[in-house]
Amino acid sequence: MKKEKILIxxxxxxxxEIVGYNLKKEGYTVFTANNGKESIKIAKKENPDLIILDVMMPEMDGMETCYQMRNISSLKDTLIAFLSARGEDYSQIAGFDAGADDYITKPVKPRVLVSKVKAILRRKGGTTSEEKDVEVGEIAIDRxxxxxxxxxxxINLPKKEFELLSLLMSKPGRVYTREVIMNTIWGGEVVVGDRTIDVHIRKLREKLGDKYIKTVKGVGYKFEA
Amino acid sequence: MKKEKILIxxxxxxxxEIVGYNLKKEGYTVFTANNGKESIKIAKKENPDLIILDVMMPEMDGMETCYQMRNISSLKDTLIAFLSARGEDYSQIAGFDAGADDYITKPVKPRVLVSKVKAILRRKGGTTSEEKDVEVGEIAIDRxxxxxxxxxxxINLPKKEFELLSLLMSKPGRVYTREVIMNTIWGGEVVVGDRTIDVHIRKLREKLGDKYIKTVKGVGYKFEA
DNA sequence: AGCCTTTATTAATTAATTGTTAATCTTGAA
DNA sequence: TTCAAGATTAACAATTAATTAATAAAGGCT
Incomplete structure (x- = not known):
């Protein structure tokens, strides 16, 4: 379900590292670049859903990079958030309409960051890959x-089961660890036991048949035809 | 098995007491200190895997303590989590600047605490090098x-076998000593006998055929086409 | 509201898989 | 040829997941 791509x-x-780490933990696919030029190359190739762009960078700064990105048609739906130190000259940034969708301030606080990113992506809503329905073999999903x-x-599935299946099917074959499943479906704050996941898996298997969801012991679960 | 050291x-x-009790119950080895200075002394001596640090302390506060700890080379890999009252001004903490890896909020709920600690420690283990997929001759790996x-x-491989093969294939032809294999796959904490590696190697050879993994007597093992 | 139904979570038990060890055998380098 | 390093095997231990049933929470409906 939540497999959005984020470029930092x-x-x-x-x-x-810290930003990437925290976002990976939440199940996002993370790419990184350490300068504007590289970032544009990656952005073109990966078509991320969100780009987090430091304002202060040597050579090509964040605003310039953003401006160039905005002129790339494949990126017109991509969200861009500026990363800037608190107290840096906002007026300049704000005044310049480079097309940023949001701001994130340093120092980066993990919780704040994550919830902000979630909020930004939610805002984007319905569009791209996230909501794309999948069909694998005999099973189709209609989000x-x-x-x-x-x-x-x-077949009607309760919410948690639906989301779990949704996540597993969002990339068939890929193994999702319990940790990622937890973070994606329950979120960081809620704490539920490991067995809870098992039980939901079991219910899914009951309804779909055993052959689709596979256990990778010690690692996680995956969906496979 | 779970004998990680935690300093509170x-x-x-x-x-x-409450934090210590709950973590001991889970099998962790717990040390405590009631001020920053003492904690640094203990940290140096015991090299804990995780340090849970209260932010608000008289004299040397959590951030200052954290900062000093980060400058001790033996604690480079130690995780530090801040303990702070919910609602305390996060911006004041600027946690990541001082090098904290996570936050735990007071009041401490045992279950939440324990699962959070588990998660933090698990993360540490998982951080070890994100290796990329390789393909050597007839064998390909899909992580x-x-x-x-x-x-x-x-072919499906159990976790340890998968990781072992993964390691050997990460640089085909290179010989990995037993010591390196141990440290990579089991980590410094766990101690298993030498024969254990042999057995895993054998299982791999059974599944892949003998020709891929070669023994370099007195040195280690390597993967070769 | 109160009742009923569905869904979510937990706890306790069982089952299966995986990992480790110990004991013995084989091999190849000095 | 010798002998330490490694291979092999099977027994055993530990870990992890599956299952079941019970309980709690949420939602719908008169």
Missing amino acids: VDDEPDIL ERYIIKKKGKE | VDDEPDIL ERYIIKKKGKE
Whole structure:
């Protein structure tokens, strides 16, 4: 479900690491670049959903980078957030309409960062990949109607089961660790036991048949035809 | 198995006790200190895996303590989590600048605490080098799906075997000593006998065929086409 | 509101898989 | 040829997941 791509651009490796780490933990796919030029190359290739762009960078600064990105048609739906130190001259940034969608201030606080990123992406809503329905073999998912189909026959799933299946199917074959599942479906704050996941998995298997969801012991679960 | 060392630092004995008790119950080895100075002394001596540091302390506060700890080379890999009252001004903490890896909020709820600590420590283990997929001759590795392929045919490997093969294949031809293998796959904490590696190697050879993994007697093992 | 139904979570038990060790055998380098 | 390093095997231990049933929480409906 939450497999949005995020590109982080900063010249300080430390920042890349902590921001990247915290977002990865939440299940996002993270790319990093340490200068404007590189970031544009990656952005073109990966088409991220969100780009977090440090304002202060040597050579090509964040605003310039942003400006160039905005002229790339494939990136016209991409969100861009500026990363800037508190107290840096806001007026200049704000005044210059480079097309940023939001601001994040340093020093970066993990919780704040994560919830902000979630908020930004939520705002974007419905668009791209996130909401794309998947169909794998006999199982199809309809996120809009919140139902799934098995061989064309509709099956109703409770919320948690639906989201779990949704996550697993969002990239068939890929193993999702319990940690990622937890963070994605329950969020960082809620704490539920490990067995809870098992039980939901079991219910899914009951309804879909055993062959789809596979256990990778010691690692996690994956969906496979 | 779970014998990670945790150092808890707080000026309130109550907190030390409740946190310490709950972590001991989970099998961790717990040390306590009631001020920054003492905590640094203990940290140097015991080299804990995780330090839980109260932000608000008389004399040397959590941030200052954290900062000093970060300058001690033996504590480079130690995780530090801040303990702070919910609602305390986060911006004042500027946690990541001082090098904290996570936050825990008071009041401490045992279950939340324990699972959070587990998560933090698990993370540490998982951080070890994000290796990329390789393909050598007839054998290909797919870390995302957690499978390997031999001539396109998928083979499922248990975790340890997968990681072992993964390591050997990460640089084909290179010999990995037992020591390196141990440290990479089991980590410094766990101690297992030498034969254990042999057994895993054997299982791999059974599944892949003998020709890929070569023994370099007196030195280690290597993967070769 | 109170009742009923569905969904979510937990706890306790069982089952399966995976990991480790110990004991013995084999091999190859000095 | 000798002998330490490694291979092999099977027994055993530990870990992890599956299952079941019970309980709690949420939602719907008169």
